[in-house]
Amino acid sequence: AGIVGILAFDQVWNVSKFLYYSLVGLQHRGYATSGVALLDGKIREKINDVPPEDLEVDIGGWAGLGYAGTRRGYPVVTDDAALVIDGVIKVDLNEFSKRLVTDPESAILSAKGAFSLIALTRDGNLIAYRDETGLRPLALGGFGFDMGIIASEPVAMWVIGGEFRREVKPGEMILMSRLNVSTKQLREPRKAYCSIEYVYQARIDSYVNESEVYQVRVRIGELLAEERPLEADVVIGVPDTALPFALGYSRRLNIPLELGFTRTGSPIRTMLASDDFLKIVGVQLKLNPVRGAVHSKRVVLIDDSMVTGTTLKNTIASLRRLGAKEVHVLIGSPKLVSPCPYGVEVPEEKELIAANLREEEIAKVLGADSIHWLSLEGLRRALTSSSLCMGCMTRSYPKVIQ
Numbered sequence: 001a002g003i004v005g006i007l008a009f010d011q012v013w014n015v016s017k018f019l020y021y022s023l024v025g026l027q028h029r030g031y032a033t034s035g036v037a038l039l040d041g042k043i044r045e046k047i048n049d050v051p052p053e054d055l056e057v058d059i060g061g062w063a064g065l066g067y068a069g070t071r072r073g074y075p076v077v078t079d080d081a082a083l084v085i086d087g088v089i090k091v092d093l094n095e096f097s098k099r100l101v102t103d104p105e106s107a108i109l110s111a112k113g114a115f116s117l118i119a120l121t122r123d124g125n126l127i128a129y130r131d132e133t134g135l136r137p138l139a140l141g142g143f144g145f146d147m148g149i150i151a152s153e154p155v156a157m158w159v160i161g162g163e164f165r166r167e168v169k170p171g172e173m174i175l176m177s178r179l180n181v182s183t184k185q186l187r188e189p190r191k192a193y194c195s196i197e198y199v200y201q202a203r204i205d206s207y208v209n210e211s212e213v214y215q216v217r218v219r220i221g222e223l224l225a226e227e228r229p230l231e232a233d234v235v236i237g238v239p240d241t242a243l244p245f246a247l248g249y250s251r252r253l254n255i256p257l258e259l260g261f262t263r264t265g266s267p268i269r270t271m272l273a274s275d276d277f278l279k280i281v282g283v284q285l286k287l288n289p290v291r292g293a294v295h296s297k298r299v300v301l302i303d304d305s306m307v308t309g310t311t312l313k314n315t316i317a318s319l320r321r322l323g324a325k326e327v328h329v330l331i332g333s334p335k336l337v338s339p340c341p342y343g344v345e346v347p348e349e350k351e352l353i354a355a356n357l358r359e360e361e362i363a364k365v366l367g368a369d370s371i372h373w374l375s376l377e378g379l380r381r382a383l384t385s386s387s388l389c390m391g392c393m394t395r396s397y398p399k400v401i402q
């Protein structure tokens with residue numbers, strides 16, 4: 001999920017538009033449902049079963065919170081505060097928000113799980129915390145000297161012309177009031193950054209978990225070229241996530257990169273789509289292959305991940321209809337074989353094609369000439385960090401406080 005909190009240091013500001021556009025900047029993290037809560041004397045909320053873009057933020061306030069994701073009912077509003085969470089938290093939220101107001105430190109230390117949290121108290125303070133694993137991202141920034149912003153990714157600040165200052169450290173709490181911003185390290189970091197953030201969750205122009213997402217993705221493309229150098233006429237990547245993979249692959253092997261797809265409508269992510277119609281035809285609704293780029297060519301098609309395989313199957317069928325001679329598929333992440341217990345949308349094992357079929361069988365089902373996933377070792381090399389969660393690819397999960 002994408003979460004954001006904004007606080008104006010002067011009450012004359014109305015932050016609702018800032019909040020709205022920040023949230024739209026985070027909708028790649030989940031768009032099935034969204035909501036905001038704004039504080040202007042009292043907390044008022046607007047929660048709808050619609051993508052952030054369609055949320056009508058017709059309430060004003062000088063501080064607010066926003067949520068974009070798959071869980072209904074966020075922000076949670078209690079008698080004491082409003083809360084948004086990315087990840088999983090085990091605590092009674094009513095009791096928790098009461099304690100957050102009186103003693104934020106002990107309240108947070110009593111919460112279990114893997115999460116990033118932003119709370120807005122009724123007396124006008126923003127409280128944020130990123131748990132000590134750092135599994136879910138969180139960043140700190142602002143808008144000049146006028147506003148403080150805390151959000152899942154810096155893009156939530158950049159899209160409204162704000163500045164990103166730094167990432168919130170794992171185990172760190174931020175307290176922001178109209179008068180000052182203070183921070184406290186509540187728990188020793190035990191970093192286990194979510195590797196899926198780099199591969200497809202974060203936006204291409206973002207900075208998460210100590211890395212530029214774009215650079216990591218180009219590097220993944222280069223490593224795919226080392227692992228599986230193919231003889232082909234053209235490389236195409238599925239926009240937007242896989243474009244840097246395709247760029248890295250193309251440069252490394254001197255195979256031309258072509259613009260293989262053009263967009264129709266808003267960039268809905270098929271993997272997160274809740275409705276079967278969208279899941280099945282989603283790819284055609286959002287992306288259409290370009291005949292001139294693939295006709296009579298041996299095509300390397302690069303995508304970011306494979307869940308059920310339905311989207312890729314449709315894409316490959318379209319490429320063949322347009323006259324592609326061969327279609328070789330490369331996936332910029334290792335095989336997804338197990339669900340995510342920390343709130344990222346990875347379905348149950350029985351739905352994950354890579355957990356159930358062998359590679360040749362998958363290539364056959366998809367109608368591809370060949371298929372290759374980035375190796376686990378390749379992903380580790382691309383990320384140059386050993387503090388990673390790779391649970392949905394290895395079935396070995398980091399320890400979180402239960």
Ligand code: SF4
Pocket residue numbers: 135193194195196197339340341342343344346389390391392393
């Ligand atoms: Fe990320 Fe996968 Fe770990 Fe979940 S299990 S936090 S999606 S790497």
